[in-house]
Structures are given as structure tokens and as C-alpha cells.
Amino acid sequence: MAYGFLYDPALGSFELSESHPFKPIRLELTRSLLSELVLLKDAQLTAIETIDEASLAGVHQKRYIDMVKAVSQGQTRAEAYSYGLGTGDNPIFPKMHEAIMGICSATVTAVDKVASGELKRAVNLAGGLHHALADKASGFCVYNDLALGIEHAVKHYGLRVAYVDLDAHHGDGVQWLFYDRAEVMTISLHESGRYLFPGTGYTYELGRHDGRGLSVNVPLEPFSEDDSFVECFEAVVPLALRRFKPDLIVLQAGADMHRYDPLADLALSTRAMAKSYQRISELADELCDGKLVATGGGGYDPYRTVPRAWALLWATVSRQQMPELLPESWRQRWQAQSPETMPEQTFDDVSSWKEIPRRPQIEAQNRATVKRLLATLEPIWRERFG
Numbered sequence: 001m002a003y004g005f006l007y008d009p010a011l012g013s014f015e016l017s018e019s020h021p022f023k024p025i026r027l028e029l030t031r032s033l034l035s036e037l038v039l040l041k042d043a044q045l046t047a048i049e050t051i052d053e054a055s056l057a058g059v060h061q062k063r064y065i066d067m068v069k070a071v072s073q074g075q076t077r078a079e080a081y082s083y084g085l086g087t088g089d090n091p092i093f094p095k096m097h098e099a100i101m102g103i104c105s106a107t108v109t110a111v112d113k114v115a116s117g118e119l120k121r122a123v124n125l126a127g128g129l130h131h132a133l134a135d136k137a138s139g140f141c142v143y144n145d146l147a148l149g150i151e152h153a154v155k156h157y158g159l160r161v162a163y164v165d166l167d168a169h170h171g172d173g174v175q176w177l178f179y180d181r182a183e184v185m186t187i188s189l190h191e192s193g194r195y196l197f198p199g200t201g202y203t204y205e206l207g208r209h210d211g212r213g214l215s216v217n218v219p220l221e222p223f224s225e226d227d228s229f230v231e232c233f234e235a236v237v238p239l240a241l242r243r244f245k246p247d248l249i250v251l252q253a254g255a256d257m258h259r260y261d262p263l264a265d266l267a268l269s270t271r272a273m274a275k276s277y278q279r280i281s282e283l284a285d286e287l288c289d290g291k292l293v294a295t296g297g298g299g300y301d302p303y304r305t306v307p308r309a310w311a312l313l314w315a316t317v318s319r320q321q322m323p324e325l326l327p328e329s330w331r332q333r334w335q336a337q338s339p340e341t342m343p344e345q346t347f348d349d350v351s352s353w354k355e356i357p358r359r360p361q362i363e364a365q366n367r368a369t370v371k372r373l374l375a376t377l378e379p380i381w382r383e384r385f386g
Ligand SMILES: [Zn+2]
Pocket: 167, 168, 169, 254, 256, 297, 298, 299
């Protein structure tokens, strides 16, 4: 069965503003890398089926959708700001509604084709807009493509969906949208909200009513590195997924956990990122017949980091191998416009990185966070799952 790479050059039209850190060029950097590595075959390029406004209204409030449409058409609305529109993070740009509908359509198409069995797995690198809320734009996100995809899987296919968010920022939008739902578990590993936007994602955010115990948060210390990240991931994610037993896993693979990322303070290398993609892939095989949909997300080091991370993501999801060395021609092509030296290797040479002070304290703090989280969750899970 095929693996789908959701693709349309128009997906790159989601450019908030020229100076905004959210750079759609990341998509072309990644696609061109995969293409040069011959990891992307024409048959894998999956066409996007446009969703209608009724599906959008399954997650977002009508008055909010109307507001987004109005400002996208250039209309001035005094209340736009109270919907998070026209802020520094979410500037208004022409045809914003259409651009984001394209991204949402791609994620919903990915979910639909995997849920129906037409595709084994699928990836939409333009997706991953995890901060958008029912009636509010937030953190560069206007509509929540992930929530739309998950809702589609629940409503149309009756699936139980586990959402795993590896972005450096807490996956707050998806968490709150499914906070009291029994069909969806959300798991987010992120830099602690004490230091980073959106300021949520604490261990005590557990879900409520039918969703109690299904919201799982691992807030990590700033400057957490590979070993500590992998340790926390291993202690929580397999356990939570095995308890919940999903029919489908949706992975948000924001690439801003990397040490080079300028907007967050975690210090992962591409090795730990690749390891986490691999483990999610294995858990999908173990628990839900391999069914996996992955999206992009954050990632503000567009030349050096994002293409490597997302090429690794695609290679893992589609069961292929990334070579250790990146193609010379690809590096040269992009070096002309990259402000940094383009990397030569898929995996970072962490031995060349300056040592992070307080490493033992950071690791001990993360370990204590995981211990506290599991001590709270396990009794709830016992009651819930037996
Ligand atoms: Zn992020």
C-alpha cells in the first residue's frame, strides 16, 4: 500500500508576512532535498481534496470563520483583534482564509485516505497549526488543521485517535479542542510553559469529564538535550499509547525543538528527533496496524534544520532510509540564499557543540516532572482502562 506525500505548490502561499519567522520556503527546501535523494516518487504525491465550510465549522465557530473571511478579503473589522487577527503573531494577509483552507484540506485528505485504507500512511508538512482555537487565531495559526483531521477520523470513521505533539511549543489548541472527549488522547512534549509560549501544558492539565486522563503533558526544561528528551519520551509516550489503544496516530512534528531554533530554547539534535519519529512509527505498527498521519509545525531555522528533520520524518513514515551525507548539489543550490552554512550531514555532530551548563540539574528536573506526571495519571488510567 502506498505512502502519501500531500503536495501542492500553493501550500507555500501561507506566508504571514515577509519578515515573519514562519517561512513557507521550508517546504520547498524539504521537497527538493527528498527529490534529490530520490526518496519521493511521483506516485507518492497525493492530490488534495478541498474541504467545505461545513467541515471547518465542525471545529471553528461560525462567527470566527466569517471574521477570518472578511479580513482576508480586505474588509476592516474593529473586532478582528479580539479574535487574535491582525496581531504581531497573526498578521492579516490577502486570501488568508483560502491559503489556510488549503493546508487544512491537505491534513483532512491525509487523515481520510489513511482512515479509509487507501493510503497506509500520509504526511502533510504544511500542516501542524496546533495553536488555533475554536474562535481565535494564535501563535501563527488561524484554523486548526490537526483538529479538523482528528474530528474527521472520529466523526466519519468512528476512530479513536492519539495525537502526539513534538513541537517545542505546547499543543494547546488541539488539547483544548478535545479536552473533554473520550475518543481522543493528546500527548505533548514541549519546553515548559513557564518559559515559552503559549504558557500552558503543565502536568496537571489532565483532561476533564469523558476526557479525564487523556491529556498528557511533558513540560521540559529549557536546554534539554537528546538523552533527556529520549528518556522522557520513552517513559511516557509508549505507556500512554498502550493504555489508550488508538486506531490512528496523528503526529505533529514541529522542528523547533532543535538547538539551532531561534524561537525556543530546547537543544535537541536531529538524532533525537529522528529517534522519536522512529518510535512513533513502531508504536503505530504495534497498536494500530501502522496507521499514521504526520504533519509539520514550528521550525524557524528554515535552511539548516527543518529540511533535515522533515526529510527524516518522511523517510521514517514511508519506511525508507536517509543517507548520512546530504547531496552537494542541494547544499550548493540553497547556500546562495541561506544566511547560515548549509549542513553536510543528516545528523548533527553534537560533540562539536558547546557544552550546556547545568546538564545534570536539567536531566534531574525532567525526570522529576515525568515521575510527578505518571504518579497522577496512573491511578486515573487504572480506573479508566482497568
Ligand atoms: Zn512551535
